[in-house]
Amino acid sequence: MARGELCVAVLCVLASALAAGAGARKMVVGLDEPKTGDFSDKIADWGAVIRSVVFPESKGDWGDVVLGEDTIAEYVLGFGSGNAAAGRKKVGVYELKRGDFSVKVTNWGAIITSVVLPDSRGDLADVVLGYDTIVEYVNDSTYFGALVGRVANRIANARFVLDGEVYHLYANDGKNTLHGGRRGFNNVIWTVKEYVGGGDSPYITLYYHSIEGDQGFPGDLDVYVTYQLSSPYVLSVHMNATALNKATPVNLAQHTYWNLGGAGSGDVLGNTVQLFASRYTPVDGTLIPTGEVAPVAGTPYDFREPTAVGAHVDEVSGYDTNYAVDGEEGSLRKVAAVRDGASGRAMELWANQPGVQFYTANALDGVVGKGGEVYVRYGALCLETQGFPDAVNHPEFPSQIVRPGEVYKHDMVFKFSF
Numbered sequence: 001m002a003r004g005e006l007c008v009a010v011l012c013v014l015a016s017a018l019a020a021g022a023g024a025r026k027m028v029v030g031l032d033e034p035k036t037g038d039f040s041d042k043i044a045d046w047g048a049v050i051r052s053v054v055f056p057e058s059k060g061d062w063g064d065v066v067l068g069e070d071t072i073a074e075y076v077l078g079f080g081s082g083n084a085a086a087g088r089k090k091v092g093v094y095e096l097k098r099g100d101f102s103v104k105v106t107n108w109g110a111i112i113t114s115v116v117l118p119d120s121r122g123d124l125a126d127v128v129l130g131y132d133t134i135v136e137y138v139n140d141s142t143y144f145g146a147l148v149g150r151v152a153n154r155i156a157n158a159r160f161v162l163d164g165e166v167y168h169l170y171a172n173d174g175k176n177t178l179h180g181g182r183r184g185f186n187n188v189i190w191t192v193k194e195y196v197g198g199g200d201s202p203y204i205t206l207y208y209h210s211i212e213g214d215q216g217f218p219g220d221l222d223v224y225v226t227y228q229l230s231s232p233y234v235l236s237v238h239m240n241a242t243a244l245n246k247a248t249p250v251n252l253a254q255h256t257y258w259n260l261g262g263a264g265s266g267d268v269l270g271n272t273v274q275l276f277a278s279r280y281t282p283v284d285g286t287l288i289p290t291g292e293v294a295p296v297a298g299t300p301y302d303f304r305e306p307t308a309v310g311a312h313v314d315e316v317s318g319y320d321t322n323y324a325v326d327g328e329e330g331s332l333r334k335v336a337a338v339r340d341g342a343s344g345r346a347m348e349l350w351a352n353q354p355g356v357q358f359y360t361a362n363a364l365d366g367v368v369g370k371g372g373e374v375y376v377r378y379g380a381l382c383l384e385t386q387g388f389p390d391a392v393n394h395p396e397f398p399s400q401i402v403r404p405g406e407v408y409k410h411d412m413v414f415k416f417s418f
Helices: 005-021 072-077 132-140
Strands: 039-043 049-056 062-064 093-098 101-106 113-119 124-126 146-148 157-162 165-168 191-196 203-210 221-231 234-243 253-255 272-275 320-324 333-339 344-349 355-359 384-385 407-417
Touching: 093 203, 093 221, 101 221, 272 355, 333 355, 333 384, 344 384
Parallel strands: none
Antiparallel strands: 039 049, 049 062, 093 101, 101 113, 113 124, 146 253, 157 165, 191 203, 203 221, 221 234, 234 407, 253 384, 272 333, 320 355, 333 344, 344 407, 355 384
């Protein structure tokens, strides 16, 4: 093949690959391999990386003329030995430790990977679900431990109107957008800005810059999260985001799966839960709010008094429900209390957001997690403080719009006892 013909072939194949990738709706990172005769290339849909270009030399022998890594994970996480890793932000795991209480965080997705604390007998256990390696989080669809955004929860029909302009988002939950889109904040590498692993108040601050058009959202956004062991057996989470040049919706949420009996110890149906919320937002068949904010009294959604998770779980086929938290919006107030009777561990959650998503891990079914443990349905619960789902399409809900120069603030405090 002459040099000119080779160049034309390269351009044609790359153009067809990129055009095909633009229309794809994959939930995981993968490879496309367009071919023209005996000429082929491989393009990863993570960062549009050209991973391989293979064609024959003059003697007919085949050769790959591109340097790179062996696996997609090495491109994503940047830990390979090839040229692709050079100059890339590295992904690591950072431990915060105060006595026998410890939390581990990775800057991949700002994920909480581990929370270890004692039970009533002094035995230590990790009480959050997750994986043994960071690589396993890359294609994870459960959102284990992640910070999700730019807008957590669902946006109907992957669209909204803001200041007279229609914005179309990436639809990754049927026709809707979930947790910010295909490449939400859980699927990016955050920058470690500060890290103090020990002492009286260990903490880590992570930063991410979300660009204009990220998953379809308007404007540039600077996002920070700080995880801190602020007191004995207290984990504080401080999130803030600043809109730089356009108004944009912002709704961040922390998506840790809690099992106070220990990750992989079985289901949480025997845990008691109390939610300080007298109203909830009913949803349609695709989990989009109807617009009503209804009282929980007389329904299976009533957790105003400590109630076993399993008391009415079959009536609702598992909880995946947004509650309107009682009290003054914007003030730090008690949201929920959870207790595991077998271990004696208990957790209180305080936050300053208008809502909390109570989720009972309905979609877990045979997920293999830490130490090879198989996580079962109802094997954990999530308490995700947040703005109301689909608020951008419901003017009657508390607004999530942040305008240039304004700062979104979201504080959570987890208080553990045993």
